[in-house]
Amino acid sequence: MKRITWYLSGAALLMTLCLSACDRAEEAPAKSGSADTGGSLKGDFGPPQGQPIDAVLTLPPHVPPATGRTAPAKVIVKLDVIEKEMAISEGVTYTFWTFGGTVPGNFIRVRQGDTVEFHLRNMPESKMPHNIDLHGVTGPGGGAASSFTAPGHSSRFTFKALNAGLFVYHCATAPVGMHVANGMYGLILVEPPEGMPPVDKEYYVMQGDFYTTGKYREKGHQPFDMEKAIDEHPTYVLFNGSEGALTGDKALTAHVGDTVRLYVGNGGPNLVSSFHVIGEIFDKVWFEGGTRFQENVQTTLIPSGGAAIMDFHLEVPGSYVLVDHSIFRAFNKGALAILKADGAENKEIYSGKEVDYVYLGGRAQQNMNAVATAAAAAKTGDLSVEEQIAAGKALFAGTCSTCHQPEGQGMAGVFPPLAKSDYIAADPKRVPTFILHGLVGPVKVNGKDYNSNMPPMSQLTDDEVANISTYVLNSWGNPGGRVSKAEAAQIRQAKPANASEGH
Numbered sequence: 102m103k104r105i106t107w108y109l110s111g112a113a114l115l116m117t118l119c120l121s122a123c124d125r126a127e128e129a130p131a132k133s134g135s136a137d138t139g140g141s142l143k144g145d146f147g148p149p150q151g152q153p154i155d156a157v158l159t160l161p162p163h164v165p166p167a168t169g170r171t172a173p174a175k176v177i178v179k180l181d182v183i184e185k186e187m188a189i190s191e192g193v194t195y196t197f198w199t200f201g202g203t204v205p206g207n208f209i210r211v212r213q214g215d216t217v218e219f220h221l222r223n224m225p226e227s228k229m230p231h232n233i234d235l236h237g238v239t240g241p242g243g244g245a246a247s248s249f250t251a252p253g254h255s256s257r258f259t260f261k262a263l264n265a266g267l268f269v270y271h272c273a274t275a276p277v278g279m280h281v282a283n284g285m286y287g288l289i290l291v292e293p294p295e296g297m298p299p300v301d302k303e304y305y306v307m308q309g310d311f312y313t314t315g316k317y318r319e320k321g322h323q324p325f326d327m328e329k330a331i332d333e334h335p336t337y338v339l340f341n342g343s344e345g346a347l348t349g350d351k352a353l354t355a356h357v358g359d360t361v362r363l364y365v366g367n368g369g370p371n372l373v374s375s376f377h378v379i380g381e382i383f384d385k386v387w388f389e390g391g392t393r394f395q396e397n398v399q400t401t402l403i404p405s406g407g408a409a410i411m412d413f414h415l416e417v418p419g420s421y422v423l424v425d426h427s428i429f430r431a432f433n434k435g436a437l438a439i440l441k442a443d444g445a446e447n448k449e450i451y452s453g454k455e456v457d458y459v460y461l462g463g464r465a466q467q468n469m470n471a472v473a474t475a476a477a478a479a480k481t482g483d484l485s486v487e488e489q490i491a492a493g494k495a496l497f498a499g500t501c502s503t504c505h506q507p508e509g510q511g512m513a514g515v516f517p518p519l520a521k522s523d524y525i526a527a528d529p530k531r532v533p534t535f536i537l538h539g540l541v542g543p544v545k546v547n548g549k550d551y552n553s554n555m556p557p558m559s560q561l562t563d564d565e566v567a568n569i570s571t572y573v574l575n576s577w578g579n580p581g582g583r584v585s586k587a588e589a590a591q592i593r594q595a596k597p598a599n600a601s602e603g604h
């Protein structure tokens with residue numbers, strides 16, 4: 102009896118809550134139930150109707166508008182293969198092979214039942230033949246055999262899009278892995294007949310892993326490293342083909358109150374993505390890019406050569422960070438993008454402060470230009486102290502500032518100050534030495550004792566160590582001076598002066 106009363110009052114409570122919160126549930130019933138769409142067997146809606154339509158192709162992170170059609174059409178897609186050198190990180194270039202001049206390639210949007218006439222053109226400047234395998238094509242090779250295209254040639258094939266879903270396309274010319282690793286992939290959305298439910302913002306993001314002969318952020322032009330690719334040891338894991346493709350002034354944008362939809366693909370060639378947005382929960386995920394959706398998801402797995410669609414509603418303004426939650430990839434290989442939501446605070450939902458500083462340091466702002474400038478100057482042999490300082494400042498944020506604080510002021514009893522440090526003044530070479538080898542044990546800085554542990558940051562490249570050191574030496578009343586890349590390299594090799602014997 103008691104139990105029944107509890108149930109009843111529970112139901113009453115739910116109904117009261119619903120009066121305010123259930124408006125959103127009024128939307129058309131979600132098509133995620135058990136109904137079978139019939140797949141390709143029911144995907145042929147007859148011959149194309151009306152005049153042929155030129156597909157609207159978009160560059161990432163943009164998505165073409167909904168087709169808005171209710172009948173099958175003939176859609177013409179013209180995609181160009183372009184081999185080109187582009188930045189993969191600040192001051193680092195790479196020769197990408199692309200569909201349409203970007204990584205990922207053009208986003209293609211058609212409707213289930215459409216007949217797609219596909220034209221693939223390989224630019225005369227290309228050095229390699231290429232082709233295309235679209236996972237949305239029914240037929241052996243997914244178009245690959247029909248589209249082998251030498252430089253300066255074009256080829257054409259036609260297919261009927263029988264299955265709805267979000268599909269990866271990629272080059273499949275031997276060596277296939279190398280073509281994919283160089284950026285040859287993109288997405289094609291085959292809308293279900295009724296279209297996708299409308300949302301406020303749609304974006305196109307695609308992850309890929311990259312293999313360069315130099316280490317992460319090593320400056321200059323970096324060739325592809327076949328050994329690392331075979332070993333599946335990427336140097337970079339990236340969203341949209343370069344570090345910073347979607348941060349700073351290139352961050353994705355939205356407003357509080359928007360429902361945002363991400364079309365996310367994973368080109369691989371090797372890694373599976375644990376795709377996550379820090380600070381959001383996916384209200385819906387069309388996992389694997391298929392017909393059904395899951396709800397209330399934190400992290401969704403996107404296989405190499407797979408995709409997913411996710412919707413989330415923005416309640417609170419600020420920076421949301423898109424990551425591969427295999428988290429070293431995010432913070433040490435580049436798999437990080439930002440969605441900036443503007444709008445009014447909502448302290449009832451979230452009282453905290455912006456994520457920027459904690460997670461991102463300097464990466465929230467696009468202040469890495471200084472790093473590229475310094476790299477270019479170093480290449481021509483006339484790197485100035487000022488350029489080193491500017492680059493060092495950009496790198497200090499988010500690397501050293503997490504502990505020593507943005508103005509080097511330190512934190513009482515925990516992190517010694519770098520500002521006006523008598524410890525640095527006594528021997529300026531301590532700065533690059535501690536960066537590379539860390540510091541353990543008691544130290545006295547400006548009359549205060551510290552006995553803690555600074556971890557070595559040997560993942561930084563020699564020029565990064567040189568620039569950060571030069572910045573620290575020339576800031577906040579420190580004695581000035583300069584550390585060169587060669588000195589940093591030398592210090593890296595040397596055993597640290599304070600290394601204790603036992604460990």
Ligand SMILES: [Cu+2]
Nearest residue numbers: 231272274280
């Ligand atoms: Cu190719």
